[in-house]
Amino acid sequence: xxxxxxxxxxxxxxxxxxxxxxxxxxxxxxxxxxxxxxxxxxxxxxxxxxxxxxxxxxxxxxxxxxxxxxxxxxxxxxxxxxxxxxxxxxxxxxxxxxxxxxxxxxxxxxxxxxxxxxxxxxxxxxxxxxxxxxxxxxxxxxxxxxxxxxxxxxxxxxxxxxxxxxxxxxxxxxxxxxxxxxxxxxxxxxxxxxxxxxxxxxxxxxxxxxxxxxxxxxxxxxxxxxxxxxxxxxxxxxxxxxxxxxxxxxxxxxxxxxxxxxxxxxxxxxxxxxxxxxxxxxxxxxxxxxxxxxxxxxxxxxxxxxxxxxxxxxxxxxxxxxxxxxxxxxxxxxxxxxxxxxxxxxxxxxxxxxxxxxxxxxxxxxxxxxxxxxxxxxxxxxxxxxxxxxxxxxxxxxxxxxxx
Amino acid sequence: xxxxxxxxxxxxxxxxxxxxxxxxxxxxxxxxxxxxxxxxxxxxxxxxxxxxxxxxxxxxxxxxxxxxxxxxxxxxxxxxxxxxxxxxxxxxxxxxxxxxxxxxxxxxxxxxxxxxxxxxxxxxxxxxxxxxxxxxxxxxxxxxxxxxxxxxxxxxxxxxxxxxxxxxxxxxxxxxxxxxxxxxxxxxxxxxxxxxxxxxxxxxxxxxxxxxxxxxxxxxxxxxxxxxxxxxxxxxxxxxxxxxxxxxxxxxxxxxxxxxxxxxxxxxxxxxxxxxxxxxxxxxxxxxxxxxxxxxxxxxxxxxxxxxxxxxxxxxxxxxxxxxxxxxxxxxxxxxxxxxxxxxxxxxxxxxxxxxxxxxxxxxxxxxxxxxxxxxxxxxxxxxxxxxxxxxxxxxxxxxxxxx
Numbered sequence: 061x062x063x064x065x066x067x068x069x070x071x072x073x074x075x076x077x078x079x080x081x082x083x084x085x086x087x088x089x090x091x092x093x094x095x096x097x098x099x100x101x102x103x104x105x106x107x108x109x110x111x112x113x114x115x116x117x118x119x120x121x122x123x124x125x126x127x128x129x130x131x132x133x134x135x136x137x138x139x140x141x142x143x144x145x146x147x148x149x150x151x152x153x154x155x156x157x158x159x160x161x162x163x164x165x166x167x168x169x170x171x172x173x174x175x176x177x178x179x180x181x182x183x184x185x186x187x188x189x190x191x192x193x194x195x196x197x198x199x200x201x202x203x204x205x206x207x208x209x210x211x212x213x214x215x216x217x218x219x220x221x222x223x224x225x226x227x228x229x230x231x232x233x234x235x236x237x238x239x240x241x242x243x244x245x246x247x248x249x250x251x252x253x254x255x256x257x258x259x260x261x262x263x264x265x266x267x268x269x270x271x272x273x274x275x276x277x278x279x280x281x282x283x284x285x286x287x288x289x290x291x292x293x294x295x296x297x298x299x300x301x302x303x304x305x306x307x308x309x310x311x312x313x314x315x316x317x318x319x320x321x322x323x324x325x326x327x328x329x330x331x332x333x334x335x336x337x338x339x340x341x342x343x344x345x346x347x348x349x350x351x352x353x354x355x356x357x358x359x360x361x362x363x364x365x366x367x368x369x370x371x372x373x374x375x376x377x378x379x380x381x382x383x384x385x386x387x388x389x390x391x392x393x394x395x396x397x398x399x400x401x402x403x404x405x406x407x408x409x410x411x412x413x414x415x416x417x418x419x420x421x422x423x424x425x426x427x428x429x430x431x432x433x434x435x436x437x438x439x440x441x442x443x444x445x446x447x448x449x450x451x452x453x454x455x456x457x458x459x460x461x462x463x464x
Numbered sequence: 465x466x467x468x469x470x471x472x473x474x475x476x477x478x479x480x481x482x483x484x485x486x487x488x489x490x491x492x493x494x495x496x497x498x499x500x501x502x503x504x505x506x507x508x509x510x511x512x513x514x515x516x517x518x519x520x521x522x523x524x525x526x527x528x529x530x531x532x533x534x535x536x537x538x539x540x541x542x543x544x545x546x547x548x549x550x551x552x553x554x555x556x557x558x559x560x561x562x563x564x565x566x567x568x569x570x571x572x573x574x575x576x577x578x579x580x581x582x583x584x585x586x587x588x589x590x591x592x593x594x595x596x597x598x599x600x601x602x603x604x605x606x607x608x609x610x611x612x613x614x615x616x617x618x619x620x621x622x623x624x625x626x627x628x629x630x631x632x633x634x635x636x637x638x639x640x641x642x643x644x645x646x647x648x649x650x651x652x653x654x655x656x657x658x659x660x661x662x663x664x665x666x667x668x669x670x671x672x673x674x675x676x677x678x679x680x681x682x683x684x685x686x687x688x689x690x691x692x693x694x695x696x697x698x699x700x701x702x703x704x705x706x707x708x709x710x711x712x713x714x715x716x717x718x719x720x721x722x723x724x725x726x727x728x729x730x731x732x733x734x735x736x737x738x739x740x741x742x743x744x745x746x747x748x749x750x751x752x753x754x755x756x757x758x759x760x761x762x763x764x765x766x767x768x769x770x771x772x773x774x775x776x777x778x779x780x781x782x783x784x785x786x787x788x789x790x791x792x793x794x795x796x797x798x799x800x801x802x803x804x805x806x807x808x809x810x811x812x813x814x815x816x817x818x819x820x821x822x823x824x825x826x827x828x829x830x831x832x833x834x835x836x837x838x839x840x841x842x843x844x845x846x847x848x849x850x851x852x853x854x855x856x857x858x859x860x861x862x863x864x865x866x867x868x
Contacts, residue, residue, distance in 0.1 A: 075520055109539075116479055116543055117550035124549070127557050128542035131535035135513075138532035139520055145528070146521035153531050157561045158606050179606070202562050202583070 062184075063088055064228045066098040066194065066216035071231055071290040072136050073103030081231075081290065082143040085189055089149060094184045096223070098194045098216040099140060101132025122167035126196070126206045130156070133193035133212070140191045151189040154179060156196040156204065161215065163197030163205045166345055170197055170205035171273070172214065175222040192219060210271030217274045221281035228283050229296075230270060235289035236297035237262070237269055240313040244448050245455045252295075254311055255302040259285075261403040261437040262314045275299065302405070309413065310404035310458035315447050317398045319349070320372035321429070323364040324379065326389025334363060337379070337386055344378045346371045350399070350432040350441060360389070364430065366441060369395050397429065398447045401439040402454060414438050417454055424453035466588075467492055468632040470502040470598065470620035475635055475694040476540050477507030485635075485694065486547040489593055493553060498588045500627065502598045502620040503544060505536025526571035530600070530610045534560070537597035537616070544595045555593040558583060560600040560608065565619065567601030567609045570749055574601055574609035575677065576618065579626040596623060614675030621678040625685035632687050633700075634674060639693035640701035641666070641673055644717040648852050649859045655715060656699075659706040662715045663689075665807040665841040679703065706809070713817065714808035714862035719851050721802045723753070724776035725833070727768040728783065730793025738767060741783070741790055748782045750775045754803070754836040754845060764793075768834065770845060773799050801833065802851045805843040806858060818842050821858055828857035 065088070067081050081097075089095045100106075109128050113120045137153035144151035160176035183190045194212025197205045207214050213230055220228035237259065240248040254262075256279035260272060269287055278285050278299065288296025327333050334353060341348055346367055354362040367375050376393055379386065400421075407413050414431075417438055421428060426449060430441035442450055469492070471485050485501075493499045504510075513532050517524050541557035548555035564580035587594045598616025601609045611618055617634055624632035641663065644652040658666075660683035664676060673691055682689050682703065692700025731737050738757060745752055750771055758766040771779050780797055783790065811817050818835075821842055825832060830853060834845035846854055 078520065112539075112543065113546055116482065117546040119550075120546040121549050124542045124545040124557060127545070127559070128539060131538050134535050134538075135516075135532060138528045139516065141528040141531070142517055142521040142524040145525050146523075153528060155531070155608075204559075 061092075061226045062094040062096070062223055064096045064098060064216050064220040064223070064225045065231065066212055066229065067100070067231045067290055068212065068233070069100040069103055069105065069136075070233055072099055072140065077290075078136075078139055078143050079147070082140060082147055082149075084290075086144065086147055086149050089189050095189045096180060096184070096219055096225070097140065097189060097191045098212055098219065099133060099136040099191060100194050100212040101129075102136050102139075105132040105135065123203055126167045126204050129206050130193070130196040130204045133195055137191040137193050144189055144191075149189060150187055151191055152183050153191045153193075154183070155193045156198050157202075159192055159219075161192075161197040161218070163199055163207070165199040165201065165203075165205070167203075167205055169208045169345060170199065171207070172197060172218045172277070175218050177222045180219065180223065207273070211273075213271035213274035214277060217277045217281075217283050217285070220283045221277060225283065227286055228278065229286045229288060230274075231288055231290035232269060233290065234269060234287075235292060235294045236287050237299070237312070239311065239459045240451055240455045241315070244315070244451045245313070247455060247460050249459070251297050251311060253298040253300065253302055255405055256299060257436055258302075258311045258403050258405055259299045261401065261434065262312050270299070309406040309410055310402045312403050313451055313455045313459065314401045314403065315398055315451055316401075317444060317447060318369045319366045319397050319399045319441065320369040321364060321366050321392075321394045321397045321441065322372065322375055322379070323362060323392035323394070324386070324388045324390075325362050325392065326360045326387075327363055328387035329359050329361045333387060337363060338365075340378055340382060340386075341367075341375055344374060346375045346378070350430050350439065352430045366397070366399065366430070396444045397441050398444045399439050400442055400447065400450050400454065401437055402458060403437045404458075405436050407437070408435050416457055420453045420457035421450055424449050426450045426453070465496075465631075466498040466500070466627055466629045468500045468502060468620050468624040468627070468629045469635065470616055470633065471504070471635045471694055472616065472637070473504040473507055473509065473540075474637055476503055476544065481694075482543055482547050483551075486544060486551055486553075488694075490548065490551055490553050493593050499593045500584060500588070500623055500629070501544065501593060501595045502616055502623065503537060503540040503595060504598050504616040505533075506540050506543075509536040509539065527607055530571045530608050533610050534597070534600040534608045537599050541595040541597050548593055548595075553593060554591055555595055556587050557595045557597075558587070559597045560602050561606075563596055563623075565596075565601040565622070567603055567611070569603040569605065569607075569609070571607075571609055573612045573749060574603065575611070576601060576622045576681070579622050581626050584623065584627065611677070615677070617675035617678035618681060621681045621685075621687050621689070624687045625681060629687065631690055632682065633690045633692060634678075635692055635694035636673060637694065638673060638691075639696060639698045640691050641703070641716065643715065643863045644855055644859045645719070648719070648855045649717065651859060651864050653863070655701050657702040657704065657706055658715055659809055660703060661840055662706075662807050662809055663703045665805065665838065666716045666718045674703070713810040713814055714806045716807050717855055717859045717863065718805045718807065719802055719855055720805075721848060721851060722773045723770045723801050723803045723845065724773040725768060725770050725796075725798045725801045725845065726776065726779055726783070727766060727796035727798070728790070728792045728794075729766050729796065730764045730791075731767055732791035733763050733765045737791060741767060742769075744782055744786055744790075745771075745779055748778060750779045750782070754834050754843065756834045770801070770803065770834070800848040801845050802848045803843050804846055804851065804854050804858065805841055806862060807841045808862075809840050811841070812839050820861055824857045824861035825854055828853050830854045830857070
């Protein structure tokens, strides 16, 4: 069996944890499996590097940020190879150049285009455990790119897809996918399995178990994912095409506290303005999430949208530079908001789910600022201060009744 | 003019120093020069990484050590590019892969085979300052190699040679090449210029101003070197083909405190034994320096030699594993020794220099353990405890008389 195992930064934060990961991988290897390990940077390394860069140039070129940040994973993989050697098992570390993890050109937010399999297969065939740097790639200029936060999951899935691996295990500090964040909702339960689509909605909505692109890619290439704990041996949650006859109405409640809301006030009420706004943002590489446009009154309308809070500054900059062309009178930039979502494949065939969710929030005294839906998801934007109360109310409404 | 400027780890140890280096490079750039900067890892980064590795595996595979250590320079160059961007000058950092700095395969002690110039020239032509990682290369397996301590000098010279640069400036914490280490010999003087051969002897003998391979390469390709201070604007010392009519008898006194002496006792007195010993060491990649073989008595002889203290452990290991085959009765491994050398192109045509040196040491009560000479150098192995006294005595004998 060929297994790809991905461990996050906290799993390799110090010597003891590095050896712990090494032993887990070696256990698999000694069962006769071929093992590829994908690692993130140790502990706070990435944050420390960002702080170092910000101290020198808060507006550092993104190309150079990626050049800098990529060293974190290279450190992890080299140390892991040393730990495995110490334990008597042949291992080799490879960075993005050495594997040849080809990505798009966009620094700090690149996407995989193609992963070469020759070098990894060559090393696996030589009987080695192969340890690959997560989070990074190389673009057509031979420059180092990074995939953005959580990108190591995507690296693991991209490698699993390329090698046609039997499974791709994502180790985290939780032991699987829960119906809600157990730190916020005490009745949250672990799911034995979940479909790609549900996981995708949960991931893209802030359930920080898996990076959303990794789930997209797993779905596209049919990679079986396993989310499990790096701290214990429990089975975790399988993410794959689920074919249970009766799908759960709601499989999870997620929140994303890192949303920012930007409101454009007094935009001229004429065709094409919204296009211009979002085209500009897209060209600047900013992902817009929820969008709300007021019904135009007189010749003016308001447009609100959410972005990840890390992109809010860039978005505001782009918009302000084009204020006149976009006919914007005023801006509002608000970061004390959060997205709350429910996700469930059964939602498609069960009307009234949205109404029940809004009712639960109303009963809990939570004000809804924006609403967005997909076939298997309903998301509301609420005040950051209301998150815990809202999560528990919604979880109680959908998840706790199902259990009985 | 095309200038390559190399700055060591202490010159980029913190934010202030990074900006200091950035400004110096920008001064050159603004005069219309094309500037390539080669950097070492910041401050103690390399030592910290070695400590991290040793904690995990004191016998770490050298390939993985190089993978680990190379991140130090990548950090420096990325931060330097950010600093230059902050100062409004376009700059780009490049690592060994990106430049394509091809080396031999030997990890931790690789040598350059070929440096590609396309990427660097492309970026220079685009009006950028190009910042390259020192100390590292890539071998034919696409693995990262390092050149050993001080290798960043060699990187700078290799790039200067490849680009046919007008000069290659090596910035250090001293402001030039001195007749002796001023910390040990208070009468030491700065030399305005010195020949490649003299510098080479000084460099390979522990005058830590320049890495010996860098001088070899500079000589081979006729690269004009300038050794100067990163802390002030003083002129420094030119290293080039010197054609002064009367060459100095002795241009410098150097000491190397990092020597180790290994003695092989009771080796069988038959042909081929010495060959076997040094062939084995060569195959293990260990550089042997001074060699002394006793005149054989009966059927036994002793062989002593010196190696860098960092290679003493490896050398002893190789020899012990082959003890029987090499017919060695016993070993001695001694690290409290130092090499003291005098270097001067004028020595070739002036007999009696060695006798004067030995006389000065005798007068100072310094015991000579081994002797080795070249056309322009005389080296003696002495006890580590005698170094300062010996340096001053020899410097007084040769250098202080010349001045008057």
